[in-house]
């Protein structure tokens with residue numbers, strides 16, 4: 037598994053452990069396996085060392101705003117590396133599970149996005165992630181790509197942890213109310229991934245039959261302000277929350293106004309449906 041220190045990767049390291057022998061790679065190589073996605077030679081060396089039957093890639097360049105000024109790094113990590121992973125895997129008969137994003141869409145649709153809807157990323161991050169999807173699919177048929185969105189958890193950098201910190205530091209907070217999406221707990225993504233892999237009965241080659249793109253987010257939808265209000269309520273902290281518009285909170289990268297993904301292909305194929313975002317949030321907040 038690649039990206040062991042990320043939000044999803046950290047959860048995957050636990051969720052995948054019961055399924056078989058698991059090697060966890062990080063950029064710094066703390067656990068002994070070091071992979072820098074910007075350096076294909078480190079990927080090839082890791083493939084030689086581990087000889088995986090299945091590679092789960094949770095590593096990515098996820099700094100959406102910084103990507104606007106570092107397009108080359110984002111391109112190497114998000115667009116080129118998935119193609120290299122796909123080629124190395126195809127040569128060795130391994131399957132690949134990879135993650136992508138709602139940012140491949142422009143957010144202009146009036147219904148939840150389906151997998152086959154036209155993509156039109158608005159920024160560098162979304163463009164590079166979209167190229168990564170294509171590079172991986174071009175390199176190998178044995179690949180599952182899960183597009184997720186609005187990921188949060190108790191580990192890593194995310195909206196939940198930022199809000200909890202700011203609720204303690206401030207009396208009043210302004211949060212964007214005109215971007216709509218489905219906050220998705222990193223643990224749910226990891227557990228769904230593990231269940232899908234387990235359901236493939238230890239035969240990663242079956243991924244070839246089912247390969248392609250799947251949307252994988254929590255059910256339901258809210259705005260960032262609605263998400264913040266639910267975090268506030270669940271945390272028992274005190275802060276005044278004010279809704280603002282995207283125009284009042286300019287960022288280097290443009291965000292889609294509508295990030296809701298239709299998860300029915302995932303349900304029809306694997307019988308899996310992630311819980312409502314607010315139920316998962318309550319469970320996540322109950323964690324010590």
Ligand SMILES: NC(=O)c1ccc[n+]([C@@H]2O[C@H](COP(=O)([O-])OP(=O)(O)OC[C@H]3O[C@@H](n4cnc5c(N)ncnc54)[C@H](OP(=O)(O)O)[C@@H]3O)[C@@H](O)[C@H]2O)c1
Pocket residue numbers: 039040041042043044045062063064071072073074093094095096097098113134135136137138165183184185186187188192193
């Ligand atoms: N976060 C979201 O809201 C969101 C939304 C939609 C889709 N996704 C997708 O979901 C997947 C998992 O995201 P996440 O939220 O878990 O991301 P994350 O918490 O930002 O973790 C990304 C991980 O990738 C690693 N990484 C970055 N550059 C690397 C490089 N050059 N070589 C090796 N590792 C590198 C980072 O390593 P370090 O720890 O060393 O920095 C980090 O551990 C990604 O594919 C992402 O695009 C995320």
